[in-house]
Amino acid sequence: MAFEPPQRLVKALGEATYEGSSAAARAWLDELPALLQAALERRELTLERVLAPGGRSSLAALVHRADGTPALLRLAPPTARPDAAAAALACWDGWGACRLLEGPLDGDGALVLERLHAEVSLRSLAEAKALLEAAGTVRKLWVEPPAGHAFDTVAERTAGFGGALDAVAEADAALRGLVDAARAARDELLAVESELLLLHGDFRQGKVLSGERTPWLAVGPHPVVGERAYDLAGLVLDRLDDLVASSAGASTGRRRVTKLADSLELDRDRVRGWTLFRAVASGAAALRAERHGQAEVLLEFASWL
CATH class of the missing domain: 3.90.1200.10 (Aminoglycoside phosphotransferase (APH), C-terminal lobe)
Structure with missing residues (x-):
């Protein structure tokens, strides 16, 4: 899968200031097309489109699940601690927060979330x-x-x-x-x-x-x-x-x-x-x-x- 990551994400990851973060961010961005393709295939998701400008810590994409349900796929680097975000969303279980539909698999940093109106x-x-x-x-x-x-x-x-x-x-x-x-x-x-x-x-x-x-x-x-x-x-x-x-x-x-x-x-x-x-x-x-x-x-x- 070939695409250009949203510039907001590229810029934000480039500004990270902790030790080793810039190199880690560049490596993750280089692998992002392959990581996205793998996340889609593992979860039987159909890509609608990547959101731009999107977020500053993760890639966001509109997808459909195998049963046709619309959802949002977020793909984050390990430095963004997607496992912690998934644990918090699971704890809230939709109370005051978007519902977690699927968490990371083998640490791939992907979250499948309830789709909201990102523009509002x-x-x-x-x-x-x-x-x-x-x-x-x-x-x-x-x-x-x-x-x-x-x-x-x-x-x-x-x-x-x-x-x-x-x-x-x-x-x-x-x-x-x-x-x-x-x-x-x-x-x-x-x-x-x-x-x-x-x-x-x-x-x-x-x-x-x-x-x-x-x-x-x-x-x-x-x-x-x-x-x-x-x-x-x-x-x-x-x-x-x-x-x-x-x-x-x-x-x-x-x-x-x-x-x-x-x-x-x-x-x-x-x-x-x-x-x-x-x-x-x-x-x-x-x-x-x-x-x-x-x-x-x-x-x-x-x-x-």
């Missing part, structure tokens, strides 16, 4: 309505993790940002105070971790799509176990471009933290702390990948908190 996400709604629907959706995902699970904890996941934070602090003295504040917030939050629930891990408006059996369903989990405030922080950081461009952006951003925390009955200070850490950590990672515009927006928002 919560980002198509006005912000107030989108935040309301997002809060209702993410609440459903916060469940007890299965016994013996292999999901990362929030402590483990956030420790992985250490290299990017160190690099930013060393390269730009003006950002050291912000990096120190983010580290202090993380340490304080982890010192008193209040709960260990299964979280989406990468929740935002663009990860909630329109469905048939229920209006909105989450997709693309990067599952992690920890407190709900960590997950909610990702939602706070949505649509930051418009917020930062506003003359009242700082006050509006702080009100967003308060409003979302209150709507889900979470501690405001813990939501604020995780939002600060995630904004600075994501900004540092963006700088490391030379996405300077995105980094500027994230770090500007973090300075308001």
Whole structure:
């Protein structure tokens, strides 16, 4: 099977910053046509078309199963941990998230998922309505993790940002105070971790799509176990471009933290702390990948908190 992988996927994998990731991403992309063909044949799927621009961590293709049921095939490299995503989707079993129809076979990184309307996400709604629907959706995902699970904890996941934070602090003295504040917030939050629930891990408006059996369903989990405030922080950081461009952006951003925390009955200070850490950590990672515009927006928002 010959085709060109979507450029969004190629670009995103090329920006990965952990050791050895670039070489691994290139090797996986080179093998992608053969991997897709093998995944289709093993599952008796008929390819309709590859979605473009598609996602940033996996290839998405519209397919039909052997019985004619429409579905979505996601094919991800091992670094994206498709097995963890499959385990989380199996745990939710369609409650608040797309349903897993078939998981990876022999570690091939392929997931067959319930087909949703990929072109219609919560980002198509006005912000107030989108935040309301997002809060209702993410609440459903916060469940007890299965016994013996292999999901990362929030402590483990956030420790992985250490290299990017160190690099930013060393390269730009003006950002050291912000990096120190983010580290202090993380340490304080982890010192008193209040709960260990299964979280989406990468929740935002663009990860909630329109469905048939229920209006909105989450997709693309990067599952992690920890407190709900960590997950909610990702939602706070949505649509930051418009917020930062506003003359009242700082006050509006702080009100967003308060409003979302209150709507889900979470501690405001813990939501604020995780939002600060995630904004600075994501900004540092963006700088490391030379996405300077995105980094500027994230770090500007973090300075308001």
